[in-house]
Amino acid sequence: MPKLKIKSDKIDMEVADDYPLINLAEEHDTSILFGCRDGACGACMIKVIEGKDNLSKIEDDEKDFLESMAGEEDERLACQCKVKGDVVIEPSE
């Protein structure tokens, strides 16, 4: 099972394969904020500290949104990501 760490929340847990990060909004008390849950608001922007390749592949809509927000290469929208291997993340500033 993949390990998910959220550094700023001191969360370190195992999750199911393909765990959608949007589930954090319902299941855990985390500093990652969720708004639209549809890739349109940017509230859930995260920084991927380790394991960027262990998140689901970035789709064109997410890529376009991040580019419009001047997002950095290690940033993703949590609501659009599924966990496929070990990752360490934190909310973007």
Ligand code: FES
């Ligand atoms: S919650 Fe709005 S972009 Fe993810």
